[in-house]
Amino acid sequence: MATLTNSGTACLERTLDIEALAKDTNDLEVNYEIQRCVSWIKAGNFKKVCLQFPDELLVDAPAVARILTELLGFRVYILGDTTYGSCCVDEVAAEHIGADAVIHFGRTCLSPSKRIPVLYVFTRIFVDLSAVHSGLLKAVDDSMKKLIFVYDIRCHYVADSVVTKLQEYFSQLLSAELLLNYCDTISSEKGDSHLDGVTTITFNGRSVNLPSESSIKDYQFVYLGTSSPTLTSMLLRFSENTFYCIDPSDGSVECASGMRTVMSRNAKLEMAKDADIIGILVGTLGVADYRDVIVRLKHIIKSAGKRSYTFVVGKPNEPKLANIAEVDIFVYVSCPETAIVERLTDPALYKKLITPWELEVALLEEQEWSLQFESDFRELLPGGVRHVEMTSALQEETVNVSLLTNKTQRLGVRYVAEDPLDSKSGAVVLQNGLAIAELHVGGGGEILQGRTWQGLDSSVTAPVPVGHVVEGRAGIASIYVDENKSNTS
Structure with a gap:
């Protein structure tokens, strides 16, 4: 264990x-x-x-x-x-x-x-309108600068007032609109669109309309709100753009960019290529289309010659994942904001979790890496801006050298003349007295057999008669209330 x-x-x-x-x-x-x-x-x-x-x-x-x-x-x-x-x-x-x-x-x-x-x-956080206005004017002295205004959702109640005030000075400032009926319009709003001379960019439950002759790279962002996963997700999604982050309480402005963070995550691509066993960590049962992306990830992992196991875990942490230490890395299927774990916030989880987009970049030849980090797994599905078609055939095995470990790195499936085994063949092997399906040799069955504790054993007599209820222990597992603390040290 x-x-x-x-x-x-x-x-x-x-x-x-x-x-x-x-x-x-x-x-x-x-x-x-x-x-x-x-x-x-x-x-x-x-x-x-x-x-x-x-x-x-x-x-x-x-x-x-x-x-x-x-x-x-x-x-x-x-x-x-x-x-x-x-x-x-x-x-x-x-x-x-x-x-x-x-x-x-x-x-x-x-x-x-x-x-x-x-x-x-959304509820509300306090916003000092005059401080926000004067703070941005001090930070940005060019009134013709192209800006996109986004905000913490709890500032929604004053967003229109802020935009109106800022547009008096910044004539080219655009405001991102919340997709409040996101669930109803998701089929039509999914991905970016180009209609009637306007390019609509959709991100984080928001959309902004750009003139057709403009590119998102021409704009900088003004973010009103406190530091949050929303800001982190946007910084990675638009890592080539500068963000002017305004504190709503005092109007102080800090410039931020996600470029360095995106570049530092390149190592995760090599970790996915090095991994033999990849866990699909399901962190949502409510976000639309989560089942579709799980099926897609399983196919990609199998085509790359690797094994996948699916786990449903609420609020993952280091102790939870330590119980399945045989998994080399986890691809985290969750909403765009919780999918990103920062290195400084939780170093242990940062090393173990990658996003579905990062997994596709690592294992799918058709998926290209970009400085526009994608944390929304729905954009990888048909209709999304990052969707690429997958071939039904398995990838032929290729051999490289890992940039992290200098060890041999194999991607794809080695074709052999023997007939493949399936769950209906009944073929088993005997290891240390335990029968393991040959299909799972080297996988979950062999891993379980090698553990010192393999779960409850039905052959062991129960300590109390079945159906008899007794009061159990109280406290946490490391120190129960009836234990002597001196004996546990």
Whole structure:
């Protein structure tokens, strides 16, 4: 078994910074748009509604739920500790109680969801309009500079005012629009389009219309908001562009670029080529088309002569992945914002996770590497701007030298004259007294056989009669409450 480097106590002792409401109001009615929520629920005739809050907003959850219950005349449910990222709609938890609608509060990635109606309430963070305006004017002295305005979704309530004020000085400033009906329009909005002399660029649940004679490389970005996964994803997607990041509270401006980060991730391509076993780590069951990309990834991995195993894991961390240490690298299928793990934030996960686009670049000859990093796996599917056709035939084996390990690197399948084995052949081999299907020699069956602990053994007598309930231990696995701490050190 793999040795865990984390005792688990950090999860129990973790503290949260409570997010403050907008300074211009402490009114829950305004910040959580109570009347809008009530109107939406009544219009849809929903009877079992879930309220999804991120961790930092859970402090307000009981008060919001109480107000809505009083206005609606029936109880609503609070979702906390989301199954996957808090920016995505937690359809799994909502379906556990049979909810017919979800209201998502706080920052969101706007990833499309098709199984349940969703209302997004962005909430608010304080924005000093005058400071934001004066701060950008000091940072950018060219009034003719081509700019694209994007913002933290919690600044949506003042976005129009900010754009109007900035356009008085920056005449060529464009504003990216939120695709608030992303789920309904996703088939037509997917990818970039060129219509009526306008080029529409779609990214992170947003779109911007550029004049047909212009290129996205001609523009710089103005980002209003705090540092967040949204900003990180945009920096990588447009790594060749400069971002003027404005702090909404004081108007201070910092210039940022994702170029160095994108370049540093090149090593992940070699890691994917070196890997013999690749795990498909499913970090969402709600984002549309996740099943399609899993099928595509399995085909690509198999064509490259490698083995793949699929795991569904909510909020992956080092201890969880350490239990399946035989997997060399994981391709993380999740929303565009949670798919990117930064080196400084979590070095252990950074070394183990890659995005579906990076895997395609490494193993699929037709997929080309680009400075425009793609974190949205939906763009790899038919209709997406990064989609490339795959051949049905397996790749012929090629041999290279790894740039990381200097060892032989094999990609593709070696063709042999023997008939291939399948699950119906019944062929088995005996290893250390255990029968393993020959199909899986070198794979999951052999790995399991080599472990010191292989799971529960049905031949061992149960410690208590079946059906008899006894109280179990309390605490965390590293130190139970009835253990002597001195004996565990």
